[in-house]
Amino acid sequence: MELSCDMRNDVVLIGVHANRIDAGIALQFITKMAEATKGKTGRILMDLAEVEFIDSSGLGAVVAALKQVDKGASLELANLSVAVRKLFSLTKMDTVFRVHPSVEDALQAGSAAA
């Protein structure tokens, strides 16, 4: 599991290069997210295009990643698969994270409603 980190406009774009975030890589994900988001402010967008599946352990890791970002930063999500969207909907975590259909949608949406 690798993360990539780029700046797109004023948004920190983190690509998650793994096809699943599950019990097996949850701790590794939290550690790598801490490294990727350290000192970052403003909008942080996690691109989940490659992630087909997240289980409840992986969801816990995504929440842990949110807690690690600076107080002034937001953690948003884009490109949720059917299974990931279902997970976020059933746990109501889609009310905690701002969810975008795609990275482009997220960049165009701006930070007004963040």
Added chain:
Amino acid sequence: MSAVPGTIRFAVEEAEEPGADPGCVANPGWHECCMLSTRFSATVAGVRGSLAQIKQLLVGFDVCPEVIASVELVLAEVLNNICEHAYNGRSGGMIEVSLRHSPGEIFCHTIDEGCPMPGNAVPITELPSLDGPRQDLPEGGFGWHLIQALTRKMDYARIGERNHFSLWIDLDSPM
């Protein structure tokens, strides 16, 4: 049940439905059901492998992505619970999963030889509260809620030294 760890076998059967509505012939899948049984070690790798095989099988049966997502989520939570709690993370445990895809529903059954469920019952859990500041958000406690939300019915039985979970997922109301 297959006795070989990590293997999977399934069979396609023609359902015996004399006098069935001929309109159903237009959908060949209606007359088919699939059975699968797999046995694997109670580890992260074992769980991942079984989920991948089950998903592949359901894709082959043209089950819609929403239902496949439900089956994968439900089984992932049940199997993780077996690894982490019934076997308490210890190695050497085995899990058997069988699955039946029939008109209207998918039935899943798991067997393990771990510790019994506390109180010999599945917990009825509420979704953890998401109110409050960011630092207080829950990082766990979602598993049983997800299983309950995605299944029409769930049964648990302790038979001898084994745990049996039975799960029914509707095909027409995947949420």
